[in-house]
Amino acid sequence: MIQPRTNPADNKIPRLLAVANQKGGVGKTTTAVNLATALCAVGQKVLLVDLDSQGNASTGLGVRRAEIQKSTYDVLFGEADVLDVAVKTKVPRLSLAPSSLHLAGAEIELVTAEEREYCLRKALRKPLPYDYVIIDCPPSLSLLTLNAFVAVDSIVVPLQCEFYALEGLSHLVKTIERVQRSFNPGLDIHGVVLTMYDPRNRLSGAVASDVRKYFGDKVYKTVIPRNVRLSEAPSYGLPAIVYDMKCPGAQAYIHLASEIIRRERDLRKEKIIKEEQVA
């Protein structure tokens, strides 16, 4: 179903967050879908942008590939407005810009695109009828992910509690710093979320403490446990928070969302204070 247009005068530039880590299977999509749902549950209007050609966020929200007419591919290349691509989901206030297989070729097409790093920014950083835009990134630091970093205010980094968790992290941090220097000075890491934590596994605890040493306060207090309900939910086309709100995984994502909302509030306060000092 296509989104009904709202009065453009009511629109404002939403807060834009990317969920990213070039490592595969660390919980990016699970985090993006459940965080978006939890934000909607507290009254926020959210657009989830599926920027991965695998389309896991789209299928995880019950949007089937066959039903998709236009996708984030069209948004990226300026061939469709994001509002014409967004579809409603079963979650009240949550819309989805679905992905398509065309995105797999977008990397190569972007290389020759005009202002290739800014394509997504041009499409998303504008007044829209949403409070939040959350981008689910693919598992790479390619031009697609770079486009997300140039477009957003902040990045949420899921880290799986396993031996290789920290491997490649310096590459991610360096990429973020490069984007800050060259394209998007306001970009920062919103926070790092530890995923698939298993308290019975000593390694999980050791990795968690190493990550806290490396990232300090940036690591959210909430840790997402390994929970089979989180992995079952997408096969029903539902976020875990809707599929089984009481399961430990869903509860952890609800706590994470509260923590993120608190951090958001603090950031807004800091910004107002800075603006008042300048004025």
Ligand SMILES: Nc1ncnc2c1ncn2[C@@H]1O[C@H](COP(=O)(O)OP(=O)(O)OP(=O)(O)O)[C@@H](O)[C@H]1O
């Ligand atoms: N906390 C968890 N407990 C148990 N299973 C989980 C948890 N988080 C994610 N999973 C499962 O692990 C797999 C990978 O998760 P997910 O798809 O969210 O990772 P991803 O980083 O988006 O992967 P990709 O890099 O392929 O996009 C999925 O099958 C998902 O259902």
Ligand SMILES: [Mg+2]
């Ligand atoms: Mg994914």
